[in-house]
Amino acid sequence: MPPLRRSGDKERAMTSLITGAGLVGTSYAREAIAQGDPVVFYDVRPDASYINVKLDGAPYETAQGDLRDLPALVTAMQRHQPEIVVHTAGLIGNSVSSPVYTGMQINVQGTINVLEAARLTGVKRFIHVSTYGVYDRRSEAGGTIPENYPRAGEGNPYSASKVANEHIAEAYATYYGFELVFVRPSNVFGYNHFRGGSGGGMTVHSLVEAGLTGEPLVVPAIRGRAFEYVYGKDLGRLIRRAAGIPLSGVTAFNGGNGFITTFEELADAVRTVLPDLKVTVTPSEGPVPSATTPLDISNAKALLDWQPEYSVPEAFADYVAEMRRAEGR
Numbered sequence: 317m318p319p320l321r322r323s324g325d326k327e328r329a330m331t332s333l334i335t336g337a338g339l340v341g342t343s344y345a346r347e348a349i350a351q352g353d354p355v356v357f358y359d360v361r362p363d364a365s366y367i368n369v370k371l372d373g374a375p376y377e378t379a380q381g382d383l384r385d386l387p388a389l390v391t392a393m394q395r396h397q398p399e400i401v402v403h404t405a406g407l408i409g410n411s412v413s414s415p416v417y418t419g420m421q422i423n424v425q426g427t428i429n430v431l432e433a434a435r436l437t438g439v440k441r442f443i444h445v446s447t448y449g450v451y452d453r454r455s456e457a458g459g460t461i462p463e464n465y466p467r468a469g470e471g472n473p474y475s476a477s478k479v480a481n482e483h484i485a486e487a488y489a490t491y492y493g494f495e496l497v498f499v500r501p502s503n504v505f506g507y508n509h510f511r512g513g514s515g516g517g518m519t520v521h522s523l524v525e526a527g528l529t530g531e532p533l534v535v536p537a538i539r540g541r542a543f544e545y546v547y548g549k550d551l552g553r554l555i556r557r558a559a560g561i562p563l564s565g566v567t568a569f570n571g572g573n574g575f576i577t578t579f580e581e582l583a584d585a586v587r588t589v590l591p592d593l594k595v596t597v598t599p600s601e602g603p604v605p606s607a608t609t610p611l612d613i614s615n616a617k618a619l620l621d622w623q624p625e626y627s628v629p630e631a632f633a634d635y636v637a638e639m640r641r642a643e644g645r
Contacts, residue, residue, distance in 0.1 A: 343549050357377070500611070557621070561620060
């Protein structure tokens with residue numbers, strides 16, 4: 317699917333400014349660069365060695381700055397003149413709670429700043445990478461979760477910040493007329509630096525690390541739950557395709573594998589690559605909530621011609637190869 321082009325300007329490269337140079341941002345950047353479009357990372361502390369590994373040495377630019385710094389965001393967008401902004405930066409999971417005030421300043425006020433900078437500089441399309449956590453899973457009733465499922469969060473600061481961000485972004489898009497895409501991924505995994513948090517991603521990483529070293533791993537019960545997963549490179553393809561479809565107004569896409577994976581199944585998938593993995597889950601003193609309902613990914617299949625290319629074992633084979641290459645193992 318071709319990238320977004322303005323009428324009469326089909327051959328000109330379209331610049332994407334990506335907030336956050338972590339797993340999701342670099343996964344999108346790989347796809348954009350492969351299609352000949354330049355990328356700029358806006359990140360508070362861009363890690364050049366990590367970016368170079370993820371992009372296989374492809375060229376990119378960076379603009380260092382904080383989401384809370386509106387003038388820096390405006391300056392970056394004025395300088396690079398992106399047609400597309402892909403907003404991935406922010407804190408994840410429990411990182412938003414330490415403390416809540418700071419977490420909300422980064423996630424909510426930071427998103428407002430990115431939206432305002434995009435408005436002031438005439439950005440054409442804004443892609444907001446949200447989360448499955450915007451859905452009120454406390455009311456799960458079986459089947460799958462479509463994009464029009466109630467967005468009430470899960471009663472924690474992280475999901476509250478993401479629900480707020482979606483409503484604020486919709487208000488901006490409706491009032492100012494730019495194109496808005498929400499991408500709501502399940503648990504994203506892949507080789508990452510985890511500076512923004514991500515308990516799920518770090519748990520997966522600990523499995524890979526334990527498989528490489530052969531050291532026994534003990535996982536707390538709260539981290540041994542069933543989840544739906546999506547590999548970072550598959551999510552990068554989804555976001556890139558969402559940057560290319562003709563649309564107006566607001567569009568949302570779920571991004572997941574379409575099924576729930578138990579922790580035992582996850583560990584077994586790692587063992588297909590790293591058979592020395594030894595892991596135990598600590599007993600729980602009470603019930604441990606697990607995901608029971610997968611995301612409905614039919615919208616992405618129909619409109620983007622997208623579905624995950626990596627099975628979970630195939631994703632781990634790629635993950636381990638990338639980690640070994642990056643760390644010289």
